[in-house]
Amino acid sequence: MKEEALRMKGIRRLAQHLDISIGTVSRALNGRPDVNEETRRRVLEAATELGYVPNQSGRSLRQGTTNIIGFMMQTGTEITGQGDTFFMSVFDGVQAVFSRHQLDLVALLCSSEEDPSDYLRRVVARGFADGLILSATQRHDPRIEFLAERNIPFVTLGRSLTDAGRPWLDLDFEGMAQAAIDRLVARGHRRIAVTRPHDDVNLGYIFVDRCREALAAHGLALDEELIFRSTPNEAGGYQIARDLLALEDRPTAILLVNETIAVGFYQALSEAGVRPGRDIAVIGRYSPQAHFLSPPLTCFRLKLRELGIALAETLLSTMPAFKHHYPQALVNAVWPMELVEGESDALTLDAAG
Amino acid sequence: MKEEALRMKGIRRLAQHLDISIGTVSRALNGRPDVNEETRRRVLEAATELGYVPNQSGRSLRQGTTNIIGFMMQTGTEITGQGDTFFMSVFDGVQAVFSRHQLDLVALLCSSEEDPSDYLRRVVARGFADGLILSATQRHDPRIEFLAERNIPFVTLGRSLTDAGRPWLDLDFEGMAQAAIDRLVARGHRRIAVTRPHDDVNLGYIFVDRCREALAAHGLALDEELIFRSTPNEAGGYQIARDLLALEDRPTAILLVNETIAVGFYQALSEAGVRPGRDIAVIGRYSPQAHFLSPPLTCFRLKLRELGIALAETLLSTMPAFKHHYPQALVNAVWPMELVEGESDALTLDAAG
DNA sequence: CATAGTACCGTAAACGTTTACGGTAGCCGT
DNA sequence: ACGGCTACCGTAAACGTTTACGGTACTATG
Structure with a gap:
């Protein structure tokens, strides 16, 4: 030595x-x-x-690459409406893929006070990450164009109107809408309510549109007064139930598209003596609480970790340095949700419905 | 030009x-x-x-500093019991402070499959961050010694047994235990159950110990069979309730120390026809669902954003380049929780209790 | 033996900053 | 007129890597 x-x-x-x-x-x-x-x-x-x-700085400086993938998300969960374990689970899957390639995943946290596009601009200018995963995709999302122009690899979790040809993965809201509507109609429901987030997140449009189509296929219309907007949290669900109960002509069933609103929704119903599954059919999204509500919520569940894996693979398949590892990765795909049967949609109506 | x-x-x-x-x-x-x-x-x-x-790489290389603060957390919520909303809110506060100093916060996500110490070792070796915030502090946490030896600025969210003289902030579990026990005893309860996480997270020890002391101050003992361990999630809460209901000599009150277990706990009670606030007194931790349970949960709530601010300030006060900005920052402190009155602890017993 | 080819290795430039050091110009006081 | 001071600015080295390029020694081939 x-x-x-x-x-x-x-x-x-x-x-x-x-x-x-x-x-x-x-x-x-x-x-x-x-x-x-x-x-x-x-x-x-x-x-x-x-x-x-x-030393990462030396290496980055030399080859202009950081070995970091950024996952951009907004702090302040009222915006995203995802359940409490959503991102944790997705991260787990993403990381499982990245760790095979010595890539590090970091969460880029855009504060609720800052404009997401400004934030992204800063991140990019600093050359912080080699690739990006975007969440909370808006219907018109300027971030997409911004990244595309600069040839920065990215994938979005959620579609937008402006992402033609760009890689995205999304939850299969169409599939959920279709399956839920079919299920309810088969049980005799004719007057079905739906929910959507209050803001411009794209899933709202997608979901409601497909519900409308699915109803139309059964010769039914989606009554505009049965589309409930709310903040995607417990309070929003509570409010929706109150509004629903106040209607002259109540729906007999409702689809809740956000994960976290079911608890508040149940509570408002309970206060009014209305019981899911008996007095109204309710179908929602899976959350850790879904099974522990009374009655258990019939809901659509997502394999979050697998979604994370797919996100990571999709991103890597667009990056020259890794694409040969993932030749057949999904570039545009919706991620299926599986139905978890509870008792909240047990209400069956006869033909007179 | x-x-x-x-x-x-x-x-x-x-x-x-x-x-x-x-x-x-x-x-x-x-x-x-x-x-x-x-x-x-x-x-x-x-x-x-x-x-x-x-360019950050150039700057980092030259001055050996990255302007990045890492917040280390475990993915997989079964471990910490804290979910997205908890960390998001804390991050918001942390970021508010860091942005004043051109510091970037990144979440370092340790996968559930990897040993946290190994992960930390890699992070440090790469010179990724100038300072670190550690969460999910274990009772014996090797990460603390590791960082201390290398003179890397850090603060932990949560105490450990091995952090003598090291900066930490923690939730005021003692205060919660004391206030809750006092409150319940004042209402005539003598046989009080408590919960704790299943693993070695330090809060379990702290909480139970203080409950014991608080009871002792009233001349009461903490029955060992009334200390319930569980995973810190809904299923854990459900299990606890089942175990509790199976006891020969049931307690008249219980303290739930984890945020997410209340929902499952309520459900198991409900199935047995036992109603919180009428048949048993329940005090828990605030979660977004707490207010929408039946009856509303009496719980201890935390100002998460402020906690984040304090964490950031504490960390910066230990970093030479910033300490003059935060001369009087808290170095070791517990963070108070406020009582949110619900109806779940309304049960009052007479002297015969 | 000369040549070409191969396998391996050393040298040095380059990445984009920051900063110690030295230099110039102007000004002031004597 | 000269030295010293101040205010400002330019030069170049240094941070720790990667990598293009060239060089050496050996082997194979003619």
């Missing part, structure tokens, strides 16, 4: 220790072909022994 | 545009004293005009 200049740092230290050049060390570490297998072995060994880890 | 070499990039481009040296540009941008106020103005102006943003 060379004692002479042990104060050297980084790759130079390692090179000195092995008495070879830093170029060779780098090549050995990065799996380049031009290096003897025996020396490579020695380098690898010495690297773990000395605990050498390449 | 110099057309000659517009293909230059970064600071050089800016310097060329202004016909001054890159050194001066850098000094102007970074608020150094040795620069004419007039030129500084021109530089700043040109910078926004050309949309110049300093």
